[in-house]
Amino acid sequence: MRASVPAMSLQPWFRDAKLGVFVHYGVYAVDSVAESWSFYTGEVSHERYMSQLDRFTAVRYDPAAWADLFARAGARYAVLTARHHDGVALWESAQGGLDVVRHTPAGRDLLAGYASALRERGLRVGLYYSHSDWNHPDYPTLVHPDPPAHDDVLASAYVTPQDGVEDPVAWDRYLAYRDGQVAELIDRYRPDLLWFDGEWERTPRQWRMAELANLIGAAAPDTVVNARLTGHGDYATPEQGLPVRAPDGPWELCLTVNDSWGYRRGDDRHKSVRMLVRYLTETVGMGGNLLLAVGPREDGTFTAAQTDRLTGLGDWVRAHQEAVYGTVAGAPPGHHYGPSTLAADRRTLYLVCFDVPREAVTVRGLRTPLRRVTVLGTGTELGHRVVGGLHEVPGTTVIDAPDPRDVDPYATVLAVELDGELDLYRGTGLR
Structure with a gap:
C-alpha cells in the first residue's frame, strides 16, 4: 500500500x-x-x-x-x-x-x-x-x-x-x-x-x-x-x-x-x-x-x-489453468515434494510433480479428509489412503501414481479435493 x-x-x-x-x-x-x-x-x-x-x-x-x-x-x-x-x-x-x-x-x-x-x-x-x-x-x-x-x-x-x-x-x-x-x-x-x-x-x-x-x-x-x-x-x-x-x-x-x-x-x-x-x-x-x-x-x-x-x-x-490462475500459495515445504497451489476457497490443493511419480505421491500433515484426487488435464481419478497417524498427528496421505498415459511431459498436476478447508499439521510429532 x-x-x-x-x-x-x-x-x-x-x-x-x-x-x-x-x-x-x-x-x-x-x-x-x-x-x-x-x-x-x-x-x-x-x-x-x-x-x-x-x-x-x-x-x-x-x-x-x-x-x-x-x-x-x-x-x-x-x-x-x-x-x-x-x-x-x-x-x-x-x-x-x-x-x-x-x-x-x-x-x-x-x-x-x-x-x-x-x-x-x-x-x-x-x-x-x-x-x-x-x-x-x-x-x-x-x-x-x-x-x-x-x-x-x-x-x-x-x-x-x-x-x-x-x-x-x-x-x-x-x-x-x-x-x-x-x-x-x-x-x-x-x-x-x-x-x-x-x-x-x-x-x-x-x-x-x-x-x-x-x-x-x-x-x-x-x-x-x-x-x-x-x-x-x-x-x-x-x-x-x-x-x-x-x-x-x-x-x-x-x-x-x-x-x-x-x-x-x-x-x-x-x-x-x-x-x-x-x-x-x-x-x-x-x-x-x-x-x-x-x-x-x-x-x-x-x-x-x-x-x-x-x-x-x-x-x-x-x-492446467485451474491450478494457476486465481490460486493462493499452497502447502509450505515439507508437506509435498514439489510446489503446490491452493484454490481460493481453500478446498482444493493442487500438487505439482516434476518427475514421473513412482508408486505413489505422498502428502504429510494433512488433517482435512479427502473427497477425491484427479489428474488435472485428463480427469483420471486416483486411489488414495491414509497410512499411520497417532492422536493429534495425522498419518501420511498416499495417492496412487497416475498411469504413464496421464503423465504430463513437463509437470503433472494432481487436484486433491478436500472435504473442507485445508488444515495442515505443523508440529514436531512428539508426544
Whole structure:
C-alpha cells in the first residue's frame, strides 16, 4: 500500500494474474548490446551506443501480434520499457529529452498501439519507467550521501557531478522532467501497472518519492506500482533467482527467458519450456507472479526461440489453468515434494510433480479428509489412503501414481479435493 495517498489495497487482478511478459525494447536492439548498461560500463562507447538512434526503425513492429503471443503464452499482463536508463522514450514527450518519435527513423509513438492491442485481448497494460536518465544534462547534479551497495554511482559521470559540486536547481528541473513524463504516461495510456527502476542511485528523499506517489495516487489511484517507488510501492520485485523464502506481501519474480533482458544476438542460453514451467509453478506455489522477460529485435519481431518458449509455456498453462490462475500459495515445504497451489476457497490443493511419480505421491500433515484426487488435464481419478497417524498427528496421505498415459511431459498436476478447508499439521510429532 502506498503511503501519503488515499488508503487502497493492491488490485485483485494482480494477485490473480500469475504470469506477465516483460518486454525490453529500445534502440539497444539495433546492435544487440545491453540496454543502457553497455555505455555505462564501457562495453561500447557512448558515441556508438547513441548512433543506434539513426538505425532504429521498428519497421515490423506489430502490437496486435505481440498481444496475441502474450495471450497465447497464458500471460494476463505485460510490461513494456517506456523509457530505460538511456533516457530514450518510446513516445513523444512534451517534457523534452530523447524519444523514438523525433530522434529515430521509427518516427512514431510505440506505446499507444501496445496499450490498445493488449486491452483488446483482455490483458492488463504495464509500463516500465526508470527514475534515472543517464543522458539528461540535469541528472548528474546530485550526490548520493551513502550508496552502500552501489559505489559505482559515486564514480560515474552519468550519475554524479565529478567535481562534487551539487546543483539543486538543475536537480529540481530533472525531477520536474521525470514527474512530467510519468504524468504523461498516466494521462495518455492509462496503465494498469507502473514498473519503476533505477531507484538505487538516489535516496527516497532525494527522489521525492512521497511526492511522486501522491501524483500517481491522485491521477490513477487504481494503478498498481512496484516497490521501486521506494517506500510507496505495492509489491516486491526479486530478479533472476527464485527466493528461498517468499518476500513479505505481494511479489513478482522477474526472469529472463535466456540470459539477457533485451535482444542479444548470440545469446542462445534459453531456458527450456520444462524449466519455465518449473519457475512458474514454484513462484505461484509461493504466492508470487512470474514476469518473464523477452527482447524483440530492432524491427519489433521476436526470435523463434523466444516465441517457442512463450507458446510452449502457454500450452502447459492452458491444460492446467485451474491450478494457476486465481490460486493462493499452497502447502509450505515439507508437506509435498514439489510446489503446490491452493484454490481460493481453500478446498482444493493442487500438487505439482516434476518427475514421473513412482508408486505413489505422498502428502504429510494433512488433517482435512479427502473427497477425491484427479489428474488435472485428463480427469483420471486416483486411489488414495491414509497410512499411520497417532492422536493429534495425522498419518501420511498416499495417492496412487497416475498411469504413464496421464503423465504430463513437463509437470503433472494432481487436484486433491478436500472435504473442507485445508488444515495442515505443523508440529514436531512428539508426544
